[in-house]
Amino acid sequence: MYLQxxxxxxxxxAEVEFLSWMKSQHIPEIMATGLPTNxxxxxxxxxxxxxxxxYSFQYAFExxxxxxxxEAIHFDEFIAKVDARYKGKYVFFAxxxxxxxx
Numbered sequence: 001m002y003l004q005x006x007x008x009x010x011x012x013x014a015e016v017e018f019l020s021w022m023k024s025q026h027i028p029e030i031m032a033t034g035l036p037t038n039x040x041x042x043x044x045x046x047x048x049x050x051x052x053x054x055y056s057f058q059y060a061f062e063x064x065x066x067x068x069x070x071e072a073i074h075f076d077e078f079i080a081k082v083d084a085r086y087k088g089k090y091v092f093f094a095x096x097x098x099x100x101x102x
Contacts, residue, residue: 002061004036004070007044008082009052011089019055021053026028030059030078035070037062052090067096 010018019041027039036059044054061067075094082090 001065002064003097003099004059004061004067004094005097006052006057006059006092006094008055008057008090008092009050010086011052014086014089015053018090020084022055022057023079026081027057029081030074033068033070033074035074036060 004023008018022041027041030036031039038060040056040058042056042058044056061070079092082092
């Protein structure tokens with residue numbers, strides 16, 4: 001299993017609306033691609049006091065090929081949608097993780 005981790009630090013004044021939008025619109029659009037099999041939303045509790053709140057959105061992919069297709073076709077479009085709504089109010093980074101057997 002592969003996990004795409006997308007971490008956003010969002011301005012606290014936009015936090016409630018951002019989280020609501022992510023849950024009601026953005027994540028359903030990502031899941032509708034049929035490529036991720038599930039997702040998790042996590043909030044960072046050990047915050048650096050920088051005027052923002054940090055959330056990790058993790059999307060699970062069964063295969064690396066599914067992730068590669070998502071990355072090549074959809075990822076930039078989805079980040080552009082975040083930027084259109086929250087330009088100047090967030091920073092983000094994305095990483096790919098592979099689940100390993102214990």
